[in-house]
Amino acid sequence: MGPVPDSELLVRKIREGTVIDHIPAGRALAVLRILGITGREGFRVAVVMNVESRKLGRKDIVKVEGRLLKPHEVDVIALIAPTATINIVKDYKVVEKRRVKIPRLVEGVLKCKNPTCITRKKGEYIRSRFRLVSEKPVILQCVYCGTLLHEDEILAQVLGEQE
Amino acid sequence: MGGLQAGSVGAFKGRDVISILDFTRSDLEELFEAADWFRRRLLDGNVPKLLDGRLVALAFFEPSTRTRLSFEAAAKRLGGETIGFTSEEAISVAKGESFADTIRMLDAYADIIVVRHKYEGAALYAAEVAEKPVVNAGDGRQHHPTQAMIDLYTVKLLFGSPDGLVYAVLGDLRYSRAAISFLYGLTLYKPKRVYLVSPPQLRIREEVEMVLRERGLPYREASDITEVIEEVDVLYVVRIQRERFPDPMEYEKVRGSYRVTPELVKKGKPTLRILHPLPKVDEIDPRVDSMPQAAYFFQASLGVPLRMALLTMILGVYAG
Numbered sequence: 001m002g003p004v005p006d007s008e009l010l011v012r013k014i015r016e017g018t019v020i021d022h023i024p025a026g027r028a029l030a031v032l033r034i035l036g037i038t039g040r041e042g043f044r045v046a047v048v049m050n051v052e053s054r055k056l057g058r059k060d061i062v063k064v065e066g067r068l069l070k071p072h073e074v075d076v077i078a079l080i081a082p083t084a085t086i087n088i089v090k091d092y093k094v095v096e097k098r099r100v101k102i103p104r105l106v107e108g109v110l111k112c113k114n115p116t117c118i119t120r121k122k123g124e125y126i127r128s129r130f131r132l133v134s135e136k137p138v139i140l141q142c143v144y145c146g147t148l149l150h151e152d153e154i155l156a157q158v159l160g161e162q163e
Numbered sequence: 164m165g166g167l168q169a170g171s172v173g174a175f176k177g178r179d180v181i182s183i184l185d186f187t188r189s190d191l192e193e194l195f196e197a198a199d200w201f202r203r204r205l206l207d208g209n210v211p212k213l214l215d216g217r218l219v220a221l222a223f224f225e226p227s228t229r230t231r232l233s234f235e236a237a238a239k240r241l242g243g244e245t246i247g248f249t250s251e252e253a254i255s256v257a258k259g260e261s262f263a264d265t266i267r268m269l270d271a272y273a274d275i276i277v278v279r280h281k282y283e284g285a286a287l288y289a290a291e292v293a294e295k296p297v298v299n300a301g302d303g304r305q306h307h308p309t310q311a312m313i314d315l316y317t318v319k320l321l322f323g324s325p326d327g328l329v330y331a332v333l334g335d336l337r338y339s340r341a342a343i344s345f346l347y348g349l350t351l352y353k354p355k356r357v358y359l360v361s362p363p364q365l366r367i368r369e370e371v372e373m374v375l376r377e378r379g380l381p382y383r384e385a386s387d388i389t390e391v392i393e394e395v396d397v398l399y400v401v402r403i404q405r406e407r408f409p410d411p412m413e414y415e416k417v418r419g420s421y422r423v424t425p426e427l428v429k430k431g432k433p434t435l436r437i438l439h440p441l442p443k444v445d446e447i448d449p450r451v452d453s454m455p456q457a458a459y460f461f462q463a464s465l466g467v468p469l470r471m472a473l474l475t476m477i478l479g480v481y482a483g
């Protein structure tokens with residue numbers, strides 16, 4: 001996998017787990033939030049923010065030790081980190097490397113913006129569900145009420161006040 | 164029945180009816196043939212009791228007269244029975260029961276569930292929860308597929324086919340699920356042109372525009388019906404959906420902003436026909452009602468036979 005870049009040295013290499021690299025600077029915590037990783041699960045999680053990157057200028061990196069994230073779990077971060085790469089590490093070696101891709105169906109992560117959407121009705125156990133209608137720019141459509149969520153709205157929703 | 168029929172027998176059996184976009188033109192042709200059959204039976208006073216022993220649940224969480232009575236009449240004419248309620252207050256929903264639990268209860272009791280709800284997506288959600296077929300009788304501002312079926316059937320009976328005609332859809336295109344469903348329904352056919360005529364605040368929503376574009380509907384927006392009326396074959400009028408306005412002030416700005424008058428109608432072709440899903444408020448001058456162009460009472464009369472066709476086909480008891 002080539003020489004180890006300086007940024008990798010900030011955190012020790014992991015034996016087994018998932019390294020999410022090339023996250024746009026400042027979005028590592030939002031990535032963890034989307035993945036539902038709070039730190040209370042007991043995995044060792046390392047977050048490296050604002051390190052130099054040839055591709056991005058600055059980037060964030062997230063390392064989750066002891067957990068091999070599957071594509072369908074992790075692809076949803078493409079909504080806020082389309083440049084991210086997923087490295088699956090076993091025995092200190094990257095055994096699999098791939099880019100994230102926005103899934104065709106995004107479930108549970110986002111909230112529909114339409115206040116009279118059935119997914120917003122109080123007292124119902126219903127997960128939000130959006131289908132991908134455009135990748136560039138990102139546009140999602142609520143499966144239930146048809147409302148569109150545009151890229152800026154998705155970013156605002158996931159990143160909150162961070163940006 | 165015809166060859167189309169043979170290929171698509173059972174296209175409706177056990178099926179949920181959530182959006183008119185879930186149907187094909189040949190599905191609708193099959194449905195319209197059955198509606199013709201029921202229309203003749205109604206005229207003869209000889210309706211077979213195809214729904215004998217069947218129970219239709221009418222779950223109207225949002226008040227309705229016309230659609231509910233039309234489903235009820237369709238079921239009862241066919242010897243079926245109905246259970247249900249007519250607004251949220253009337254049932255235990257008011258005591259805090261979830262929508263999903265109410266649907267589960269009806270699913271256990273009835274053979275088919277007709278749902279109307281002010282929340283968009285409620286019918287789809289009901290269909291996910293229920294084993295029995297669910298028919299959307301209107302979900303918020305989104306879909307009203309059985310109305311669209313009636314409207315397209317009306318056009319077919321008046322003109323022979325919905326193809327090749329010039330349409331103008333006039334009024335609240337933002338919140339009227341009937342207008343939107345009619346437009347979605349037109350995408351299954353080949354209209355010559357469709358004018359969307361509405362006050363600027365009430366133009367179609369972006370997701371509706373996306374569907375119309377993707378499906379290649381030849382539509383144009385216009386702000387004044389008088390500019391296009393001479394070209395139009397079918398004028399589809401809807402009322403302003405006051406109850407869906409988030410802000411009453413916004414409603415005040417647009418109320419009374421369009422009105423179909425005898426003078427307007429006379430400017431159109433003699434063969435112009437006017438449709439309206441009813442109830443109408445003040446968007447059509449009552450003097451228009453007696454003009455030959457007014458087709459909305461005829462349209463309303465098709466609600467029962469069309470829904471008879473739909474119920475029997477979904478329940479698999481229609482044999483033609």
Ligand SMILES: [Zn+2]
Pocket residue numbers: 112113114117118119142143144145146147284
């Ligand atoms: Zn929604």
